[in-house]
Amino acid sequence: MIRKAGFPAEIHVVQTEDGYLLTLYRIPRKNDARKNGSPVLLQHALLSSCADFLILGKDKGLAFILANYGYDVWLGNFRGNTHSRAHIFLSPLNSKFWNFSFHEMGIYDIPAMILYITKMTSQPLHAYIGHSLGSTASYVMAAERPEFARMVRIIISLAPAAIVKRTTTPLRFIASLLVNNQELLQLLGINEILPQSSISFAKPICDIDPELCANVIFLFCGYDREQLNITLLPIFLSHSPAGTSLKMLIHLYQIVNSGKFSQYDYGRAKNLQIYNTSEPPNYNLANITTPFALFYAENDPIVTILDAKEFISLLPNIVDEYAVPFPKFNHLDFVLATDAPRLVYNRLLKVLKIGS
Secondary structure (H helix, E strand, O other): OOOOOOOEEEEEEEEEEOOOOEEEEEEEOOOOOOOOEEEEEEEEEOOOOOOHHOOOOOOOOOOHHHHHHOEEEEEEOOOOOOOOEEEOOOOOOOOHHHHHOHEEEEEEHHHHHHHHHHHOOOOOOEEEEEOOHHHHHHHHHHHHHHHHHEEEEEEEEEEOOOOOOOOOHHHHHHHHHHHHOOHHHHOOOOOEEEOOOHHHHHHHHHHOHHHHHHHHHHHHOOOHHHHOOHHHHHHHHHHOOOOEEEEHHHHHHHHHOOOOOOOOOEEEEEEHHOOOOOOOOOOOOOHOOOOOOEEEEEOOOOOOHHHHHHHHOOOOOEEEEEEEOOOOOOOOOHHHHHOOHHHHHHHHHHHHHHHO
8 A cells, every 4th residue: 555655665573572573564754855754653543453544545644644744654553453463472363362452552562663663763753643542552651661651752642542431332332242241252262353354244235335334334433424535445444344352342341331541350359469459450641741642523422522631631741632623523534534634634743843
C-alpha cells in the first residue's frame, strides 16, 4: 500500500522483552522533505492494524500526510494482529501466546517500539499517535513505564479509550457474552478473537451490498454515511478485523463495567497473589508528566464525550483538547472519514509543532 502510493517503505521487526516479534513499517523521510525528519509512531485500534492509517490513500491517509510534511513515519502493529503473530518460542497455536491484554501492550509493545525507533534514528520520538486501543496502551506505558514516556515529546490520542463506562456500542453486549462463556471458549481452545480469516464470508456479501456492510459498521462505531467513501470498504475489510486475544476483550469489558481504568481482574484470590489487594489497582495517571493532546467526537458510541471529558480531568499535562467540529463524526472516522484531513489532521499537525 505504501509503495503503491509512491512512497518508500521499510519493514522492521522488533522483539519485546517478553519475546513477541512485532512488525513495524516505516515511511522514511524523503530527501526533499520540508522538515527535519522527526520520527512519529502511529498505533492502531482494537482488531485493526497499521493499514488503518493508509486506507484513505496518498492524499488523505494520516501516514502519508505526515510523510509529506517531512516526518519519519513509523507504523506499529500490536502483538497478535495479522502482522505480529510471532514469538521467539511460542506459537499462535499455543494458548500462552494469547495471554495478553492492553496491559502487556503498554508494558512491553510500545516501549520496545520506542526504544527501537530512538536507536535507529538517534533522536527522541517526536510524537506517539494512538487511535482508540492505541491510546489505551499509551496510558499504561506512561503510567507504568515513565522512563519510556520521557523518550516521547508528545502523545496524541484519537478517541481516547480509558474511561469507557458510558459506551453504548453493541460491542459491550458481545464482550459480555465472551466473558460469560470464557471457560467454555478456552476449553474449546479458542483464545484468539476475529483473526483476518474469520470473516472471509463477509467480503462477497459486501461486494454485492456495500451499504449493508456500512450499516453494520455504523451499528458498532456510530452512524456517519456522509463521511464514508463506500468504495474504500473492500480495502478496509481486506485488513480488518486483524485479530486479538480473548483476554483483551475481557479486560476491556472489565473497565467498561467498573468505570475505572485499572489492571486485569483475575478474581479475589489471584488478585491477592498478584497485586496484594483483592481488587485490581488503578493505573496511576496522576504521575504522568508527558504532554498529551486528546481528540474526541460527538457521535462516538465507544468513547463518549462524557467519558472523554472525565478522563481528561484525570490527566495532569494536557496541551490540547479537541472535539471534532462535525456532529456525526464517529469512532472510525478518525482514520476513515473523507474529511479527516480538514476536520482532524490539520489540527493534529498544529499540535505536533507544540512538541517541537
